[in-house]
Amino acid sequence: MAETPTLSPPPRPADSAETQAETQIGTRAGLAAEALVPESLAPESLAPESLAPAMPPEAPLAMPVQDLARWDPGLGHRPSRPHRRPWLARAFVFGGAALLTGYGALQMYETVSVSGGTTALQYVLLALFTLNFSWIALAFTGAILGFLVLLRRPRPGPRPARLASRTAVVMPVYNEATARTFAGIEAMRESVEATGLGAHFDWFVLSDSTQGDAWIAEERAFLALRARLGPEARLYYRHRPKNHHRKAGNIGDFVSRWGGAYDHMLVLDADSLMTGDCVVALAAAMEADPDSGIIQSLPLIINRNTLFARVQQFAARIYGPVIATGLSVWSGRDGNYWGHNAIIRTRAFAQACGLPDLTGRPPFGGHVLSHDFVEAALIRRAGWAVTMLPTLPGSYEESPPSLIDVAVRDRRWAQGNLQHSRIIGAAGLTFASRQHFATGIAGYVASPLWLAQLVVGIALVLQTAYVRPEYFTSEFGLYPVFPRFDPVRALQLFGLTMGILLAPKGLGLILALIDGPVRRACGGAIRLLLSSLIEILLSALIAPIAMLIQSGSVFQILVGRDTGWNPQRRDDGSIPWRDIVRRHRWHMVLGLITGVAAFAIATSLFLWMSPTILGLVLAIPISWASGQLGLGLALKRRGLLMTPEERASPPIALRAGALEARNAETGLDAADALAALHADAPLAAAHARMLPPGAARPRGRIDPERTLAQAKVVEAETLPEAQAWLTPKERMALLHDRALLDRLARLRP
Incomplete structure (x- = not known):
């Protein structure tokens, strides 16, 4: 086992100075702030788990x-042995995609130039088609590669018998439901302990929550879980006063302060679940390859019941492995990182992944929003490998329950991926890393390109139907030039496009059909x-709605509108009808206008666009249906959209579900933070102990939230008055201040 550095905690500022600073502030308001913890909350009255430090001693890492x-x-890591790049796989994927794109572009040119001449508008259509076709061609060739690999049905190796390293399992949270997150942590810890190798793993909940009720609920859940697990649980919790740089900053803060004590860190999301065998296998894979910086697993979607979420769950399980395996093979050691369910070499991350702020203002400037792609590219630049284990079982996640929930998350992802246009040209990046950036950018640019292609296609049909033929062209001819298409070739090209688009799904379906256990588990x-x-x-039906949503997101980003960072809704449940109508009314109107116009121009145009028109016209009922639990469960009862993990739930998912139900009964997530602290003196003292050391306020610098919170809590005589008067930001200021917490404890119930 790797020796762990023994470091003392950083020196705490002198209590006298801290107390003096707080006394100076509190005296003006008549507060008795000289005691940071009230006498009624004295340490001897607390349970042992409340007195234990919430975090281990710091082990700083630059x-x-x-x-x-x-x-x-020369500054990067030098590999211990030479590694061969998968040139043959890359030649197949990119060369095949280039050939297909060339063939498709030629067929489109032949389709639009049948009249003997090509107009400027037809050239625009050709360019748009070529760009869109190249995108699906690359996915097609990558899926073929993944299909060929998975035909051999690779099996995971045996569980390692021993480990020699220490791994920190870190779960960043941001205003999440504690019943779910702490159930996941507990279930994963139990599973890892069952492997007999649990001593090699420490568990961290890293909070960036900005809502007071969520913060105190996390602390209560943490203290309760630590009490159940006992003093040797190696379970820790930290809340950052400011969520600087969001998730990337949260992980960076952990690495720079505690990372020196750990060889690796396993990064989770709040909805992640990983079996003990999967966690141990990732740690063993990292030990076996001293040149690895990141090893990414392929998380499968589970526990989804709404119609939309079950469609995503089915697609990810049946089609996802084909695409991910192809990506893994051609990427080789130049792989990508998806931000969670992956193990990272801590020192490599610290050495290479300190993210700079981009010049300018958001959405293209400021801190890096989609940090995971950038961290993978930088760690690869520094000489460390980034690989993927797409066939490793036991890695799971959840997904948003409805189309609108996906759109909210997708808006943030769109901004993050388009922001990568500022990073794709960074010095020293590998070709594959730049390709990963390009793929992410293209994934969002494809929607406005598709929309533009539809608009140009309609314009060409209008031109054919209503524009007079050009009798006097630049080249002499006996007949007028009509801007028309070759209908037979156009139909063939449409069939080719749809075949390439649907082929990855077909390949995944074939693999599921020939795999007996998977086939039977799917019904x-x-x-x-x-x-x-x-x-x-x-x-x-959803595709045209998503096209307009993504096109709107791209337009907003290009005109400079920044997105926020709202917590993701993870539970099953519908969205109010009025919100659905407000979100999709213009999609429906556009569909109606397009349908009437297409029918008026030509019946053939209407039939050609009917899938797009139908999806837009039905946008409101489709979005409503997407979040309906009843529709998803009805299909489930009939054995449709089933996955193997749904037919026989993984034991860790069942355990996490049972723990979540138990946690939900405590009502922590619904509790008011101020009321909880006021009613529970040991909790209030434990909360005060978990706060960072106080610092003297610079003269002349006033914190308005803290000042207003102080004025209100001083004037309040009862707890209900303080609850009614304090705004959310003022509550957070109070929860960060020991003197104001003392005053809160003195209020009458």
């Missing part, structure tokens, strides 16, 4: 900010085929 404009290869061949058909039809 994390310098990286320079994107310059890079010296048999007939139900599996019907489920795939349902997924394709629903995806086709």
